Amino acid sequence: MKPRVPLYGRFPFGHGTPLTESLTSFVTRLSHARSNSTTDVLKYLVWPLLPEPPTEQVGWYLHRGCADFDGLGTLSRAFVRAIDQLTGRSQLALHTLLPWESFLNPGFPGALHRGAKRWCSRCFAFWHQHGIPAREPLVWRVSKVRRCPVHRTVLSHLCPSCGKQQPIMNKRVPAGVCTSRGCGELLHKGDPLLQSGDVAPEPGSDDCWDIWTAIAVGRMLSLQTEMDDHAGSFGLVRLLVESAQRLGEGKSYRLAKHLGVSYNLIYRICDGHLPRLDYFLALTMRLGEDPSEVALAPYGTLFHKPWASYGTPGQPWPPFSWSRINRRVRYSAEFRSGIGRALDAATQEDGRRSLTEIARSLETSAPGVRYHFPEKAAELARLHTARRERERVERRAAQEKAIRDAVVQLVRSGIHPIARQTFALAGMSGSMHVKWMRAIWRDQKQRCGILD
């Protein structure tokens, strides 16, 4: 009798669909099915099977390091092999991005989102309503995807009940439930996105790009088996060469100018370098092709049919400029309004949080926020700077007073106030701001008439 595997009783969901379950989500469900925490399973079952023990703590992998397991690269491959061994299953690599290694750059770590968890509330609500176990599809984890490929709604990243972010792998609670201590609500409960219907994007809008990306990536994920066997980089090279003939009169730099990308990018791809995921998506979209067909195209196939199945019928895709693509990904109308609300709230708090903190909590960057909300950002920056200056002055005054009291106390005790004793008596650590504190200390000693 063959030995039975320790992780059993659950199957990975969504194979061959856009909502293919991610491998980390499968591991989380397996752990919970066996009443063990995900941390314990990773630490005691998975880690010993990896060729090299991970350098980080387990908790770091729950929050940020899952991209290493579900993405591209050696750690992902080792993780898949370990889970294969623990579950007795094969083809678990189809629940990661490993089948895309043949046409995407595996050295680029940004293919998967490294921040907080993102989810589609309508998917969770549907599964909950129909008694289907909740899971986390891989498409929600791809960094360029901002919408659900099925419902086309924006992915949420804050619990509607407590407003907190969620780690990517849950330690103990099942998927679809808030992990915050004291909350524990369902993540789709009370989400305003549940009330919104299907989105009808205007051609050329930011939503259009978001929906196109979500559906294209979903389609690529649904063809994982074919990707694993037949995908390659020939298709993109062939597409660029053909497009250069068609659009750039045979010149690569003219094609680059037409597409709004650098010549170096096209040159390197044609030279055999594998592109990043975002470049791959942008190039295929600009050239009007289906990314999955480009990835699966055998060598020698000519692209002749315009790909229009995902856009609005009869409406051509608008000409994008490459420099605006990233901003279009980030700043849809809904997202912009969310940033505006967050800036207003921060202004009312008298600049307690900085612009960078707010941008990080909204998964964006401070320059981007400044670009779209220059006045609000400037007002917030002014308030925050004033508040910091005020706090600095107060802190310095308090420290001056503490050091002076310590010096006076030491002198009265008949002890020469050397720096270490003074700082210890004042309750300060000498390791930070040493120069500044020493300056205060010397000043106070001079005022007390003590000379070294």
Next chain:
Amino acid sequence: MLNTPQQRTFAQIAEELADDEHSFPSGILPHPQFDAAMRTFHLLYSSYRMFLVVGPSGVGKDALAMSILSALNRPILDSPDLLRAVMVTAASAQGRAFSMLELWKDTLYAMNEPLVGRKHDLDGERRHTQEAPDLGLTPTQKQAKSAYDLRRYVCRAAKDRQLKLLLIDEAFAIVKTERDRSLLEQLDALRNLADAAPFRIALVSTGRILEKFESSGELARRMRVMHFPRYGSPLGTNGRPVAHSDPVADRKAHLGVFVRLQNELPESSRLKPTPHQLEDLYSLSLGCVGHLVDWCRRAIIHCHHSGRDQLRWRDFTETPLSKATLDKLRKQSDDSESKLQALCQPPAFSKPDPPPDDDPTPPVGPSPKKPRSRRKGVPHATRYGKLREAKRNGDT
């Protein structure tokens, strides 16, 4: 690759038998009593949630259990997830008293459950359970330590593994308690588990377990008992006396096992026993196949250590069980058989059973007329005929 039995030399077989892990190459030897026990086990397995297999020491209970294990976990179901039968031992390896906690832990280990000591409590917030029962429970930080928690994990693991049978060996350890009340509680816990989980529980034990059954009628009522008899036993597999016992056939079947064991050896190494020696082999192994197999194993190892490669009767005469051991084993099996007979004896019914040849279904329609005897010269034994004959003879 393993060698076939014909290719093995006597020395190879003896060296492998010296290691306890190895048995005879053919493994479990089927014989008539074993087949009858297997049939009865199958009958009980298909009819009852929990039952007890009793038999004297060395009769082949473990072989029966292993045979059932391998039959249920046969290669057609050799999925890495599924597990149809597991066997655990109720007796503690450290000699401690029996505890349900240890039993559940052993069961989880037998099912290859991961991280048994690090499982968390399932009694979490009920809110999500009520709203979405299929989502699973929301556990708390508390670690699971009670037997109740572990029993739930056993239940859950059995459902996921699709377990069909849990064999508990050395089950007398369960009833080895002073308090009848705690014994009943433990058996209730087992029964509740068998009701809640989709598997059957079979307790395997020697006759020592019957002592408690004798004193507790409640216990005897709850448990179905199956007997695995030795050869020459007056009882059958249902614990009642055998109607047509045949000692000669029993002896032949028992010694047939010896012949098959000898066939495992090279032809030049076999013993050619006399009828007296065969009689000794039967009587000194108490009719138990397990004792006979162990005796043969000891004799082969003794022969090998003596530098020979042919069995002699001397190897057997120097390696039997001691007289005291045999007497004890005989006494134990006699005691347990008498207890089992008392336990399984049917009550006296007011109307005896009809003979087995009669048709139990009553005939439909008017009763047929009784045919008269057609033999000539024999008077009918009727009251009228007797009276007439007496009148003719002059008696009044």
